[in-house]
Amino acid sequence: MKYILTAPERINTTVNLPASKSVSNRALIINALAGNTIKPDNLSDCDDTEVILDALERMPAVIDIKAAGTAMRFMTAYLAATPGEHTITGTERMKQRPIKALVDALRYIGADITYVERDGYPPLHIRGRKLEGGHIEVPGDISSQYISALLMIAPTLAGGLELKLNGEIISRPYIDLTLCMMRDFGADAEWSDVDTISVKPKAYAQRGFYIENDWSAASYWYEMLVLGHDEESEIMLTGLTDGSRQGDSAVKYLFNMLGVRTTFKTRERNVPTTVTLKRVETKPPRLDYDFINQPDMVQTFVVCCALADIPFRFTGLSTLKIKETDRVEALKTEMRKLGYIIRETDIGELSWDGERCEPADDIVINTYEDHRMAMAFAPASITFPGLKIDNPQVVSKSYPHFWDDLRQAGFIIDGAE
Numbered sequence: 521m522k523y524i525l526t527a528p529e530r531i532n533t534t535v536n537l538p539a540s541k542s543v544s545n546r547a548l549i550i551n552a553l554a555g556n557t558i559k560p561d562n563l564s565d566c567d568d569t570e571v572i573l574d575a576l577e578r579m580p581a582v583i584d585i586k587a588a589g590t591a592m593r594f595m596t597a598y599l600a601a602t603p604g605e606h607t608i609t610g611t612e613r614m615k616q617r618p619i620k621a622l623v624d625a626l627r628y629i630g631a632d633i634t635y636v637e638r639d640g641y642p643p644l645h646i647r648g649r650k651l652e653g654g655h656i657e658v659p660g661d662i663s664s665q666y667i668s669a670l671l672m673i674a675p676t677l678a679g680g681l682e683l684k685l686n687g688e689i690i691s692r693p694y695i696d697l698t699l700c701m702m703r704d705f706g707a708d709a710e711w712s713d714v715d716t717i718s719v720k721p722k723a724y725a726q727r728g729f730y731i732e733n734d735w736s737a738a739s740y741w742y743e744m745l746v747l748g749h750d751e752e753s754e755i756m757l758t759g760l761t762d763g764s765r766q767g768d769s770a771v772k773y774l775f776n777m778l779g780v781r782t783t784f785k786t787r788e789r790n791v792p793t794t795v796t797l798k799r800v801e802t803k804p805p806r807l808d809y810d811f812i813n814q815p816d817m818v819q820t821f822v823v824c825c826a827l828a829d830i831p832f833r834f835t836g837l838s839t840l841k842i843k844e845t846d847r848v849e850a851l852k853t854e855m856r857k858l859g860y861i862i863r864e865t866d867i868g869e870l871s872w873d874g875e876r877c878e879p880a881d882d883i884v885i886n887t888y889e890d891h892r893m894a895m896a897f898a899p900a901s902i903t904f905p906g907l908k909i910d911n912p913q914v915v916s917k918s919y920p921h922f923w924d925d926l927r928q929a930g931f932i933i934d935g936a937e
């Protein structure tokens with residue numbers, strides 16, 4: 521199944537963004553550990569949250585977490601520290617996404633986890649039990665999700681946890697988001713050194729929790745404004761907070777450089793409100809940026825900058841190869857179909873110096889079971905009318921109503937086999 525996209529001349533729309541999956545998934549795990557009976561408010565309805573919700577509600581012997589990286593890592597730590605016996609598995613791609621660093625750390629504090637198929641990768645068989653805690657060291661340069669997973673169970677461990685992160689720390693805003701949310705639920709958890717986090721043993725408090733909408737999802741709407749030509753275009757996005765703890769809220773600064781102004785309806789920093797995005801006439805001669813803290817934004821910026829004719833050098837991309845797909849390869853291949861030659865100039869680095877090739881006659885973007893390939897390339901239909909997106913349903917991983925929102929914004933979306 522493919523979608524054929526035709527963009528409107530002018531976009532003037534209000535988008536009810538999905539709730540953040542990162543915040544939803546943390547809220548669910550902490551809530552379960554708190555024995556909380558008050559359900560978090562505004563939970564995401566995306567696949568990656570549904571799998572955790574279902575697993576926690578039913579706790580079946582075999583938990584299929586599908587393609588959700590956060591859910592796989594967070595549930596592994598949760599199951600290891602909770603009495604009961606389970607196998608946790610996922611999609612074929614999930615079976616290729618490493619989990620050894622997390623399993624090693626959990627085993628070190630007494631967890632009983634065995635690999636069901638291949639060492640270092642899901643599926644896992646977990647016999648949950650009370651864990652002691654103590655001091656552990658984990659690599660900080662593979663996935664911050666291992667660290668968040670360990671942190672969230674830490675207050676429930678008899679000895680608490682001192683976690684030392686080795687190597688370069690990637691995706692740090694996601695670790696800070698975890699710590700903030702833990703503290704919201706009463707935990708005593710903080711950075712005690714530049715590379716060390718200390719968590720005291722202390723029961724989580726029961727409380728209600730409101731989930732902010734998703735800044736990562738907002739990025740595709742910013743991209744549409746950069747690529748559009750109509751000066752009157754205006755997009756309103758609901759449920760976002762000035763002073764958000766989501767690392768991807770940095771898009772409001774990044775897109776400011778690309779000529780999109782963000783205005784919050786209310787200035788109260790922690791109250792979700794509607795933001796208005798409007799084009800202003802600015803275009804940088806080039807953009808060099810280290811995406812170490814916003815890995816999920818790379819696809820948006822590669823497509824957006826190239827199509828806006830802004831040469832770039834993006835670094836900090838070393839983790840992209842172990843996400844939903846190898847995003848570095850996927851970007852190089854699909855951008856070529858649009859006529860742009862993106863080069864992997866070093867490990868973890870993608871550059872574009874303006875080099876072009878002949879675009880394909882019939883452009884079909886492959887999505888590689890990666891929601892962000894579909895969503896980052898959809899705005900390219902503004903420049904390439906009739907652009908096709910293969911397997912468009914992949915968006916349900918984080919933004920199930922993405923295509924409905926595009927239709928409401930005036931895009932014409934036809935289906936094709």
Ligand SMILES: O=C(O)C1=C[C@@H](OP(=O)(O)O)[C@@H](O)[C@H](O)C1
Nearest residue numbers: 542590663664665691694815839
């Ligand atoms: O903790 C989280 O919610 C996430 C952390 C990031 O993963 P890595 O830490 O593996 O970069 C990010 O890419 C993912 O979409 C969500």
Ligand SMILES: C=C(OP(=O)(O)O)C(=O)O
Nearest residue numbers: 587588589590816843844
């Ligand atoms: C990397 C992502 O998700 P996860 O690692 O949670 O599967 C993502 O949503 O871009």
